[in-house]
Amino acid sequence: GAVVSQHPSWVICKSGTSVKIECRSLDFQATTMFWYRQFPKQSLMLMATSNEGSKATYEQGVEKDKFLINHASLTLSTLTVTSAHPEDSSFYICSAREISSGDYNEQFFGPGTRLTVL
Amino acid sequence: GQNIDQPTEMTATEGAIVQINCTYQTSGFNGLFWYQQHAGEAPTFLSYNVLDGLEEKGRFSSFLSRSKGYSYLLLKELQMKDSASYLCASLDSNYQLIWGAGTKLIIKP
Numbered sequence: 001g002a003v004v005s006q007h008p009s010w011v012i013c014k015s016g017t018s019v020k021i022e023c024r025s026l027d028f029q030a031t032t033m034f035w036y037r038q039f040p041k042q043s044l045m046l047m048a049t050s051n052e053g054s055k056a057t058y059e060q061g062v063e064k065d066k067f068l069i070n071h072a073s074l075t076l077s078t079l080t081v082t083s084a085h086p087e088d089s090s091f092y093i094c095s096a097r098e099i100s101s102g103d104y105n106e107q108f109f110g111p112g113t114r115l116t117v118l
Numbered sequence: 119g120q121n122i123d124q125p126t127e128m129t130a131t132e133g134a135i136v137q138i139n140c141t142y143q144t145s146g147f148n149g150l151f152w153y154q155q156h157a158g159e160a161p162t163f164l165s166y167n168v169l170d171g172l173e174e175k176g177r178f179s180s181f182l183s184r185s186k187g188y189s190y191l192l193l194k195e196l197q198m199k200d201s202a203s204y205l206c207a208s209l210d211s212n213y214q215l216i217w218g219a220g221t222k223l224i225i226k227p
């Protein structure tokens with residue numbers, strides 16, 4: 001199956017700093033990438049949908065100025081958590097949807113990035 | 119509104135069979151996914167149903183009834199490694215995944 005990578009796998013940062021997370025589709029081109037956040041013992045929460053070459057669409061309640069998303073190419077999307085605070089500590093997961101995946105519209109998930117803000 | 123319901127937690131015995139149910143109400147419907155998620159890891163794809171009926175894939179099977187807004191994931195010959203959360207997700211009219219909260223499955227020896 002298709003492979004999606006995320007970098008870094010985990011990061012610890014001080015409050016007030018910014019953190020950038022990269023999501024790459026390694027063996028396919030992704031028209032759309034999704035960014036999710038998952039708090040302990042909760043389900044995935046969609047933060048934003050990112051389309052290559054256009055602005056991301058943010059879900060209600062997600063601050064676009066705090067969570068900057070850049071989908072620069074068909075294989076790379078980045079999420080920058082600006083001025084991170086302890087409440088931003090979470091598991092961030094990206095997924096990518098292939099350009100041509102038939103009827104499936106399957107999303108392929110990256111391994112996730114665990115962010116801890118001190 | 120959009121809603122996905124599945125049990126919070128289930129317990130089963132190694133070697134047995136377990137069925138995890140999911141009911142959904144979404145704006146439009148383009149299929150139902152089941153994912154497995156081990157603690158601290160990203161979800162991995164298990165199955166996709168868009169037509170009514172049962173799809174079998176090894177020890178795992180998934181069933182869909184569109185008229186009832188209902189799906190289940192059936193796991194046979196349970197192994198300890200099957201202990202995980204199982205997420206039900208519906209693909210709505212905008213091809214966006216609407217996620218359930220997940221069912222934590224505990225396997226006992």
